[in-house]
Amino acid sequence: MLNYTLRRLLFAIPTLLVISFIIFVILDLAPGDPTGQLPLTIPAEVRAKIRESLGVGEPIHIAYFKWVRGFFVYEPLYWLDQIGITIGDPSERARIISYATRGPVFDLILERIPQTLWVVGLSYVFGILIALPIGVISAYKQYSWFDQLGTFISMVGFSVPTFFTGLLMIVIFSVQLGWFPSVYDTTLDVNSWDTFILQVKQMVMPVAVLALYNASQISRFMRASMLDNLTQDYVRTARAKGMSEKVVVLTHVLRNSLIPVVTVIALGVPTIFSGAIITEQIFRVNGLGQLLIIGIQGSDFPLVQTLTFIFAILIVLFNLIADVIYGILDPRIRYD
Amino acid sequence: MRKLKTLIMATAAASTFATVALAERGSDGNLNVAYWQAVSILNPYLSGGTKDIEASSLILDPLANYRPDGSMEPALATEIPTIENGGVSEDLTSITWKLRDDVVWSDGTPFTAADVVFSANYCLDPEGGCNAASNFADVESVEALDDHTVKINFSVAKPFPYGPFVGATAPVIQEAQFKECMGAKAPECTEANFGPIGTGPFVVDEFRANDVVTYKANENYRDPAQPAFATVTLKGGGDSAATTRSVLETGEFDYAWNVQVEPEVLDQMMAAGKGEIISAFGTSVERLMVQLTNPDPSLGDKRATVEGGPHPFLSDINVRKALSMAIDRDILVEVGYGPNGQVTCNVLPAPEIYASTANDACKTQDVEGAKALLDEAGWLPGPDGVREKDGVRLSILYQTSTNSVRQGTQALIKQMWQEIGVETELRNIDAGVFFGGDQSSPDTFQKFFADIEMYTNNFDGTDPEAYMGNWVCSEIPSPKNQWIGNNMPRFCSEEYDALSAEMGQTASIEKRSALAKKMNDMLMQEYVIIPLIHRGRVSAASNTLGNVVLNPWDSELAFAEEWTRVE
Numbered sequence: 012m013l014n015y016t017l018r019r020l021l022f023a024i025p026t027l028l029v030i031s032f033i034i035f036v037i038l039d040l041a042p043g044d045p046t047g048q049l050p051l052t053i054p055a056e057v058r059a060k061i062r063e064s065l066g067v068g069e070p071i072h073i074a075y076f077k078w079v080r081g082f083f084v085y086e087p088l089y090w091l092d093q094i095g096i097t098i099g100d101p102s103e104r105a106r107i108i109s110y111a112t113r114g115p116v117f118d119l120i121l122e123r124i125p126q127t128l129w130v131v132g133l134s135y136v137f138g139i140l141i142a143l144p145i146g147v148i149s150a151y152k153q154y155s156w157f158d159q160l161g162t163f164i165s166m167v168g169f170s171v172p173t174f175f176t177g178l179l180m181i182v183i184f185s186v187q188l189g190w191f192p193s194v195y196d197t198t199l200d201v202n203s204w205d206t207f208i209l210q211v212k213q214m215v216m217p218v219a220v221l222a223l224y225n226a227s228q229i230s231r232f233m234r235a236s237m238l239d240n241l242t243q244d245y246v247r248t249a250r251a252k253g254m255s256e257k258v259v260v261l262t263h264v265l266r267n268s269l270i271p272v273v274t275v276i277a278l279g280v281p282t283i284f285s286g287a288i289i290t291e292q293i294f295r296v297n298g299l300g301q302l303l304i305i306g307i308q309g310s311d312f313p314l315v316q317t318l319t320f321i322f323a324i325l326i327v328l329f330n331l332i333a334d335v336i337y338g339i340l341d342p343r344i345r346y347d
Numbered sequence: 348m349r350k351l352k353t354l355i356m357a358t359a360a361a362s363t364f365a366t367v368a369l370a371e372r373g374s375d376g377n378l379n380v381a382y383w384q385a386v387s388i389l390n391p392y393l394s395g396g397t398k399d400i401e402a403s404s405l406i407l408d409p410l411a412n413y414r415p416d417g418s419m420e421p422a423l424a425t426e427i428p429t430i431e432n433g434g435v436s437e438d439l440t441s442i443t444w445k446l447r448d449d450v451v452w453s454d455g456t457p458f459t460a461a462d463v464v465f466s467a468n469y470c471l472d473p474e475g476g477c478n479a480a481s482n483f484a485d486v487e488s489v490e491a492l493d494d495h496t497v498k499i500n501f502s503v504a505k506p507f508p509y510g511p512f513v514g515a516t517a518p519v520i521q522e523a524q525f526k527e528c529m530g531a532k533a534p535e536c537t538e539a540n541f542g543p544i545g546t547g548p549f550v551v552d553e554f555r556a557n558d559v560v561t562y563k564a565n566e567n568y569r570d571p572a573q574p575a576f577a578t579v580t581l582k583g584g585g586d587s588a589a590t591t592r593s594v595l596e597t598g599e600f601d602y603a604w605n606v607q608v609e610p611e612v613l614d615q616m617m618a619a620g621k622g623e624i625i626s627a628f629g630t631s632v633e634r635l636m637v638q639l640t641n642p643d644p645s646l647g648d649k650r651a652t653v654e655g656g657p658h659p660f661l662s663d664i665n666v667r668k669a670l671s672m673a674i675d676r677d678i679l680v681e682v683g684y685g686p687n688g689q690v691t692c693n694v695l696p697a698p699e700i701y702a703s704t705a706n707d708a709c710k711t712q713d714v715e716g717a718k719a720l721l722d723e724a725g726w727l728p729g730p731d732g733v734r735e736k737d738g739v740r741l742s743i744l745y746q747t748s749t750n751s752v753r754q755g756t757q758a759l760i761k762q763m764w765q766e767i768g769v770e771t772e773l774r775n776i777d778a779g780v781f782f783g784g785d786q787s788s789p790d791t792f793q794k795f796f797a798d799i800e801m802y803t804n805n806f807d808g809t810d811p812e813a814y815m816g817n818w819v820c821s822e823i824p825s826p827k828n829q830w831i832g833n834n835m836p837r838f839c840s841e842e843y844d845a846l847s848a849e850m851g852q853t854a855s856i857e858k859r860s861a862l863a864k865k866m867n868d869m870l871m872q873e874y875v876i877i878p879l880i881h882r883g884r885v886s887a888a889s890n891t892l893g894n895v896v897l898n899p900w901d902s903e904l905a906f907a908e909e910w911t912r913v914e
Contacts, residue, residue: 042777042779042780042783042785042788042790043777043779043780043783043785044779044780044782044783044785046783047778047779047780047781047782047783048396048778048779048782049396049478050396050397050805051782051802051803051804051805052481052804052805052806052807053478053481054481054833055793055831055832055833056480056831057477057478057480057481059831060473060476060477060480061476061478062476063476064474064475064476064531064533064534065476065534108534108535109387109556111387111388111394111396111556111557112387112388112541112556112557113388113390113393113394113533113534113537113540114388114537114540114541114556115537118537119556119557122555122556122558123558181592181597185597185599186592186596186597186619189597192597192599193589193592193593193597193599194381194582194585194593194599194600196559196582197555197558197559198553198555198559198561198580292584292585292586293585293589295582295583295584295585295589297385297555297557297558297559297583297584301385301557301558301584302557305385305557308779309387309779310779310783
């Protein structure tokens with residue numbers, strides 16, 4: 012297993028380099044201009060100067076080399092520096108700088124991670140916690156009223172877009188009832204019971220919207236997987252051996268049914284980091300998703316390139332984790 | 348009884364006056380401002396984005412600001428220099444500003460002429476990529492005559508010498524903080540760019556790029572009674588409808604910048620009664636640019652250039668005039684703009700002294716007149732209803748940037764032109780590409796590979812000289828000048844060029860206004876630019892906010908130190 016994991020990790024390096032190059036080429040070919048969003052009162056000569064000062068229009072191989080050096084050499088060195096290990100001369104390091112903010116891209120990303128993890132991550136956890144029992148009961152009592160209701164709710168959650176449920180919640184709970192704030196305050200510092208309550212209040216709506224969406228997806232997987240297993244021979248055998256229904260369902264069936272579901276859940280983790288672009292926009296959570304969309308709108312290529320590449324790393328990584336977990340959960344699968 | 352009533356009213360009035368007089372710094376708590384475009388940087392010289400300039404205008408002051416009525420008011424200067432008071436030299440090549448001597452930076456150090464000189468040099472550095480470079484156009488040198496006097500020398504006569512250091516686009520930054528950040532090093536000074544030390548009413552407390560800025564009152568602000576608010580939160584993100592809702596419906600915010608919401612949605616939000624819409628009209632005009640050269644792709648390199656020859660049908664003034672006559676501008680305003688727009692017949696609609704009244708006929712749609720004009724000029728309807736002459740069909744490619752209001756306007760105009768027998772093909776291009784300067788893209792508004800294009804333009808400040816200079820012959824974009832130029836219609840007239848040159852030599856405001864009107868009328872009566880809508884700035888303000896006047900000439904937050912909380 013360890014060998015397999017190491018081999019996969021080594022394979023991941025060339026894969027990621029190729030991915031980073033492809034992203035770079037696509038962004039380079041994409042039309043767009045970081046000065047395109049500026050007011051028209053700024054004349055074209057000034058725009059040309061601005062582009063020059065940003066380094067737009069450098070030959071692609073040079074620009075790519077600079078970015079790779081920034082990402083793989085200078086950034087790690089900078090962070091080592093921050094924890095007290097200095098290698099080389101810190102003043103020589105050109106970190107990856109965003110066009111729009113003229114600040115280091117990694118600082119921007121780090122600033123965004125807390126709210127994204129809190130809101131999107133928590134909604135994923137809640138989604139799973141809601142989905143698993145619903146999926147199990149729906150499958151065990153197939154076609155019962157509970158199953159019908161669960162199916163209905165997950166269909167609604169799955170097919171109604173989040174920009175609709177989000178707005179609906181704002182209209183009901185912020186405008187009409189005034190229970191929750193419609194705008195997420197990223198500067199809120201949780202240091203007392205009152206601020207904790209405020210934090211919970213401002214998280215309720217975005218988390219609920221996303222949790223509904225996540226739970227709908229996962230509960231369908233859980234239900235389908237349970238149904239597959241419930242009709243297997245080993246279930247009949249277990250019952251024939253006189254085991255209680257509880258043991259049959261929760262020990263035998265659930266464990267086996269979880270194998271594909273865990274894979275699905277693991278593969279879904281990178282999407283937490285890419286944020287929930289639409290939901291973040293609606294509630295102004297201003298996490299990683301919103302950062303990406305602002306970067307795209309403003310043709311902030313260093314930011315978009317770095318963010319997309321980090322997502323690529325996470326996807327490759329969690330694919331590997333999913334495969335490893337699969338091997339651990341299912342003794343029939345061996346990679347060596 | 349009557350006396351008693353008067354007495355009560357007088358007491359009430361006196362008590363309100365008293366609260367105004369007693370208003371002191373930081374007494375009104377927190378001000379919540381929502382911008383749907385998030386702030387990226389707080390150094391206005393490195394970002395021309397309106398949101399960034401306005402967010403930094405709370406921290407940094409110029410020498411003078413524009414008031415909402417378009418007049419100039421000294422900020423860090425003691426008075427506005429003019430020829431009369433000797434501040435502007437007789438030959439118009441220099442301006443001398445006297446600075447207040449009682450101003451200190453928010454860190455407590457004194458503000459001097461050296462800071463002003465430094466700010467100019469910072470922006471003039473050729474490697475810095477300064478966004479306000481056009482404010483400093485023709486500046487030869489800036490010198491400190493003494494600690495509180497600054498002289499700006501221009502290389503040419505400047506009848507309107509208020510480009511440098513007037514308005515929020517070109518404020519004064521602190522030399523001590525930025526001296527290591529000149530030229531190519533400008534972007535590396537993240538700390539300074541994210542938290543400039545200023546002389547304005549507020550200082551940065553926390554800045555999260557592309558998200559939120561929190562400010563607190565500047566303890567060293569020059570007016571001891573201002574600002575009334577102790578802190579400001581400027582939250583970015585979302586969309587215009589959401590920020591407007593947070594003021595008008597939920598009341599979570601006090602002020603929402605740049606409201607762009609469909610008129611009927613706005614009415615619903617207003618019904619909640621928590622705030623109001625404020626608007627003011629600056630110089631923005633949504634206009635159609637008419638292509639006078641031939642955009643035929645078969646011309647290759649000569650496409651859409653003067654060398655490629657005139658446009659097959661738009662070179663006929665009757666066609667251009669008929670296109671303008673056929674448009675019902677009232678409907679365009681009603682459907683797409685509401686309080687955001689007014690009908691206009693001028694490309695130069697404001698300030699008032701520059702606005703011509705010679706072209707007001709365009710305010711009423713005249714379909715029959717347009718048809719008659721085309722008939723007379725020999726453009727007759729073909730079998731499919733589209734007019735043609737000598738085998739040339741009146742078939743227009745009409746392009747603009749992608750934006751739902753613009754696409755709505757396009758569709759309406761297409762219909763109006765159909766009525767007079769003109770066929771229209773619509774096209775919309777992503778704003779980043781359309782307004783971007785990508786040389787390799789065929790879709791930029793400068794290349795203008797279409798027959799008609801629509802967008803909004805305006806000018807900074809109140810002086811139209813540079814703006815009216817957009818339509819001289821030398822401004823025509825072509826491959827020779829890398830398609831840089833503002834004369835999109837490729838209009839070229841010796842008479843117009845002469846007027847533009849004359850304006851550059853004229854100081855008298857009456858004569859300047861006469862010249863600007865004449866140039867505007869020339870463009871309008873040639874129908875090379877078809878103005879549609881005079882667009883205003885619209886923002887939403889909570890009922891609990893006092894002293895808010897929308898400022899179309901400067902940053903909307905330029906006078907936020909005067910804002911107060913009212914019950």
